[in-house]
Amino acid sequence: MNRYLVLVMRKPAFDPSLGPAHQAFLDELRAQGRLELSGPFADASGGAYLMRAPSLDAARADALRDPLHRHGSSTVTVHEWRAA
Template structure:
C-alpha cells in the first residue's frame, strides 16, 4: 500500500455542520483502515491527513468524497508520500 498526504486549506468560518461531517468522514476512514493520521494545523485553519491506498486513483476518490469540499472555498491537495524513516514503525 502507498501513502498519500492530503493537505486541507479551508476558511476559518467554515460551516460547523461541514466541519462535523468532515470529522465523521475521517473517523470512518480510520475505522476501515484507510486513515493513518490526521489533525488540524496549530497556526491556521485547515490541517492534513495521511491515507493508505493502493494507488493515486483510490486516494483521489477518497479525497473527492471528503465533505469539507462542500465549502467551495476549501481545497485539498493530495501528494503521494514515500516515507523513508518512521519512528512509529521502528518501535512496533
C-alpha cells in the first residue's frame, strides 16, 4: 500500500457540528490500519491526514467519503506521498 496525504481545507460555510462525524470517519480508517497521522492546522484553516491505500484512485474515493466533504464544509485534495 502507498501513502497519501489528504488536505482538508475549510470552506467559508464550514459546519463545526460535522466534527464528530469527521472524527468517526478517521477512527474507521485507523481501525482498518490505514490512517497513520491526522490533525488540524494551528491556524484553524483545516487539517491533514496521512493514509494508506492501494492506489491514488482508491485513496481519493476514501477521502471523498469524509463527511466534511460530503456536506460541503471542506475541500479535500489527495496527493500520493513518497516520504523519504
